[in-house]
Structures are given as C-alpha cells and as structure tokens.
Amino acid sequence: MATTLALCVVSSAVLYAQLKDKPLDSVLESPLDQPPLVLANAALTLACSTLVVLKHEVFCRLVYATDPLEVTWTFIRGFFGQEKGRGIKVDSWITEYNRLHDDNESSVEEREGSYAKLVNAYYELATLFYEWGWGSSFHFASRWRNESFQDSIKRHEYYLGGRLGVSRGAKVLDCGCGIGGPYRNIAQFTGADITGITINEYQVKRGNEVNKNMGVDQQCRSIQGDFMKLPFEDNSFDGVYAIEATCHAPQREGVYSEIYRVLKPGCVFACYEWCLTDKFDASNDKHRLIKKQIEEGDGLPDMITPPEVDSALKASGFEILETRDAALDPNPGGIPWYQPLTPSWNVFTQRFQFNWLGMRLTKAALYVMEMFYLAPAGTNKVQAMLQAGGMGCAQGGLTGTFTPMYLAVCRKPL
Ligand SMILES: C[S@@+](CC[C@H](N)C(=O)[O-])C[C@H]1O[C@@H](n2cnc3c(N)ncnc32)[C@H](O)[C@@H]1O
Numbered sequence: 002m003a004t005t006l007a008l009c010v011v012s013s014a015v016l017y018a019q020l021k022d023k024p025l026d027s028v029l030e031s032p033l034d035q036p037p038l039v040l041a042n043a044a045l046t047l048a049c050s051t052l053v054v055l056k057h058e059v060f061c062r063l064v065y066a067t068d069p070l071e072v073t074w075t076f077i078r079g080f081f082g083q084e085k086g087r088g089i090k091v092d093s094w095i096t097e098y099n100r101l102h103d104d105n106e107s108s109v110e111e112r113e114g115s116y117a118k119l120v121n122a123y124y125e126l127a128t129l130f131y132e133w134g135w136g137s138s139f140h141f142a143s144r145w146r147n148e149s150f151q152d153s154i155k156r157h158e159y160y161l162g163g164r165l166g167v168s169r170g171a172k173v174l175d176c177g178c179g180i181g182g183p184y185r186n187i188a189q190f191t192g193a194d195i196t197g198i199t200i201n202e203y204q205v206k207r208g209n210e211v212n213k214n215m216g217v218d219q220q221c222r223s224i225q226g227d228f229m230k231l232p233f234e235d236n237s238f239d240g241v242y243a244i245e246a247t248c249h250a251p252q253r254e255g256v257y258s259e260i261y262r263v264l265k266p267g268c269v270f271a272c273y274e275w276c277l278t279d280k281f282d283a284s285n286d287k288h289r290l291i292k293k294q295i296e297e298g299d300g301l302p303d304m305i306t307p308p309e310v311d312s313a314l315k316a317s318g319f320e321i322l323e324t325r326d327a328a329l330d331p332n333p334g335g336i337p338w339y340q341p342l343t344p345s346w347n348v349f350t351q352r353f354q355f356n357w358l359g360m361r362l363t364k365a366a367l368y369v370m371e372m373f374y375l376a377p378a379g380t381n382k383v384q385a386m387l388q389a390g391g392m393g394c395a396q397g398g399l400t401g402t403f404t405p406m407y408l409a410v411c412r413k414p415l
Pocket of ligand 1: 117120124137138139140176177178179180181182183198199200201204226227228229243244245246247249250
C-alpha cells in the first residue's frame with residue numbers, strides 16, 4: 002500500500018511538472034494528443050490512484066468489515082435527503098445551534114429550557130457524521146490489547162446489558178437509543194425484546210431501516226419521544242439502560258424519575274453517564290475550555306459530577322447497587338477510550354482529521370463540496386462544531402477531568 006501511494010504521489014508530481022506550462026483548455030480539449038511520455042505518466046497516475054482506492058477499500062472490508070465508499074455515499078445521500086425530503090436547512094439549524102451555545106447570546110438556563118430543540122438540532126446535524134465516522138453505536142469504549150474497535154464497542158454494551166439480569170423475551174427500554182446499534186447487539190446477546198426511544202425523528206427512521214435490513218425488526222424497534230416524558234405506562238419494563246444519553250437531560254432527576262416510573266419494581270436500571278471527574282478544577286482555564294468544548298460539540302446543556310449523579314438517582318427513588326468510573330478499570334497494554342479522537346498522521350484512520358493538516362484538508366474539502374453543491378451549505382460549520390467536541394473529549398480523557406462511562410447500576414425497590 003505504502004509503495005503504491007508513494008508511486009502515486011511521485012507520478013502526480015511529475016505529471017504536474019509536465020503539464021504546468023500548458024493551457025488547461027488545450028489539454029482538456031484533446032487529452033490524447035499529448036506526448037507519449039505524458040500519456041504514459043498519466044496512465045501510471047490513474048492506475049496507482051485506482052489501486053490505492055481499491056486496496057484501501059479491500060483492506061477496510063477485510064480488517065474493519067466496513068465499506069468506506071458505500072458509507073461515504075450513504076452519508077452524502079443522507080445529507081441531501083435531509084435538506085430536500087425533510088425540509089431541514091443545515092445552515093440555519095447550525096446557526097441557531099451555535100447561538101444557543103454562545104455565552105454572549107444565551108445561557109445555561111436558556112439551553113436547559115430549550116433542551117429538546119438543542120438536542121434535536123444537534124442530532125439532526127450530527128447523526129450522519131457519527132454513523133459515517135464511528136459506526137451505528139454512538140458511544141466510547143476502552144479497548145483491550147488485540148481487541149478491534151468494533152469488538153470493544155460490543156463488549157461495552159454486552160456488559161451493561163448483562164447487568165440488567167434479564168431473560169429471553171424480557172421487555173427492555175433503551176433510553177436515548179441513537180440509531181439502535183447498542184440495542185441490536187444487546188438484543189442478540191440477551192434475547193430481550195428492546196424498544197429504543199430517541200428525540201430525533203431521523204434517528205428513528207434510520208434505526209428502523211437498519212433493523213429491517215438486519216432482520217431484527219420483530220425484536221427491536223425505535224420510537225420517537227422525549228425521555229423527560231416517557232410515553233409508557235408505569236411499571237412496564239423488566240430492565241432499562243442508557244448509554245451516554247441521559248447527559249443531554251436538563252435535570253438528571255427528571256429523566257431518572259421517569260425511568261423509575263416505567264421500570265417494574267425489583268428491576269434494574271444501568272447506565273453509562275458523562276461526568277466531570279474530581280480532577281476537574283473550575284478555576285483552571287484549560288479545564289473550563291474542555292468543558293465548554295464538550296458541551297458545545299456534543300449538544301449538552303451543562304455537565305455534572307458523579308456525586309450529583311448518585312444524588313439524583315437516590316432522589317428519584319433508586320437503590321444504588323454499584324457506581325464506578327469504568328474508564329479507570331484496569332486495562333494493561335490496552336487503548337484508552339479517547340484514543341480514536343487523538344491526532345494521527347495515518348491517512349487511513351479517521352484520527353488523521355485531528356492533526357493540523359487533516360483539520361485544514363477536511364475544512365477545504367467540505368468548503369469545495371459546499372461550493373459545488375455536493376454538500377449542503379453549513380456542512381463545514383457542523384464539522385467544525387463536531388471536531389471541537391472531539392478535541393474537548395480527547396483533552397478531557399488525557400487530563401482525566403472527564404469520563405463518558407461513569408457506570409451506575411441501580412434497582413427500583415420491591
Ligand atoms: C450520544 S447518543 C447515544 C446513542 C446510543 N445510546 C448509542 O450509544 O449509540 C445520545 C442519544 O440520546 C438521545 N436523546 C438526548 N436527549 C433526549 C431526550 N430528551 N429524549 C429522548 N432521547 C434523547 C439522542 O437523540 C441520541 O440518540
């Protein structure tokens with residue numbers, strides 16, 4: 002792969018040198034009338050770049066079991082479907098989203114009051130990027146040595162699903178389900194019948210589409226609703242879990258009380274919460290920037306700490322069985338959860354976008370795509386917002402001031 006890529010770069014540079022003094026129009030008018038050396042070099046460049054794309058494609062299919070070109074095509078189609086089919090104007094949505102996070106124009110109180118609008122706008126804009134860059138589960142996981150990214154994601158989900166202690170056929174709720182990656186995996190793992198709820202209409206549509214494609218639509222489903230007002234009867238679920246979702250709630254007690262209400266007595270609620278850790282120092286400028294970047298880049302009204310999570314769970318009536326920061330679990334020689342968000346020079350990983358060159362290239366590529374109407378206006382701003390969120394999370398992980406996996410397992414008393 003490296004040799005082909007090097008050959009591709011060298012032949013492109015030679016081709017540029019060969020053609021740089023010729024008017025572009027004359028070359029385009031009669032491309033085959035060029036000297037034999039230029040034609041040979043052009044053929045070599047074309048062959049090498051095709052090989053690079055194909056090798057990357059084959060490599061990704063074998064190693065990651067994904068198809069990057071298909072995923073990219075789905076991403077572009079999705080954005081246009083969003084603008085045309087669903088009447089979303091990306092540019093005006095991101096402008097309003099950014100206004101809500103601008104402390105000169107808005108406040109924590111306004112964000113909390115507008116949480117539904119804030120979260121819905123965020124996921125309307127971010128879901129396609131998430132699925133494209135991360136997969137169908139929108140959460141972090143630490144990786145064991147020799148474990149693949151996708152395997153670590155599943156293990157993280159199976160662990161939480163296992164803590165519910167449910168049997169085959171049990172009725173389970175996934176609170177804040179994204180496009181359903183976790184519930185499809187947990188349903189297969191536990192045999193439970195899972196309903197996922199998300200506030201965002203596009204996520205519901207996409208989740209149910211994937212359920213159908215995977216043949217699990219009898220066992221799992223997504224519905225649209227607000228977890229601050231769950232549309233279910235009291236005592237209707239044998240287990241509830243939430244993965245990195247309840248952090249979007251304007252008040253934790255509000256969402257936990259709703260979960261408590263719909264859970265049957267004696268059953269378990271398990272979740273991974275986003276929290277600031279006790280290393281967070283509100284008087285430290287760097288820490289404050291990390292908090293702001295995470296809130297702004299991830300659609301959160303405000304962030305809280307583990308003791309505040311524990312108090313809200315108890316105030317909602319739960320009996321706490323266990324809480325701990327799972328990011329601190331021993332993982333000898335493994336990869337921390339935030340590593341995928343740290344910069345890398347490997348162009349075949351999505352981490353490339355976090356180095357200074359990758360950031361500029363992504364910006365330029367989206368700018369050109371917007372100019373040629375290959376992406377809706379505003380895509381660039383969405384990417385910048387998400388990138389800032391990614392950097393905030395990475396810094397939060399590196400400094401230990403933030404965790405996306407404060408584990409809470411609790412029970413509704415009998
Ligand atoms: C980071 S994503 C996690 C999704 C999923 N748990 C996963 O791991 O793939 C957060 C999810 O919470 C949902 N969410 C946030 N606030 C919500 C609310 N008030 N009601 C329902 N869903 C909400 C979002 O729509 C999104 O699906």
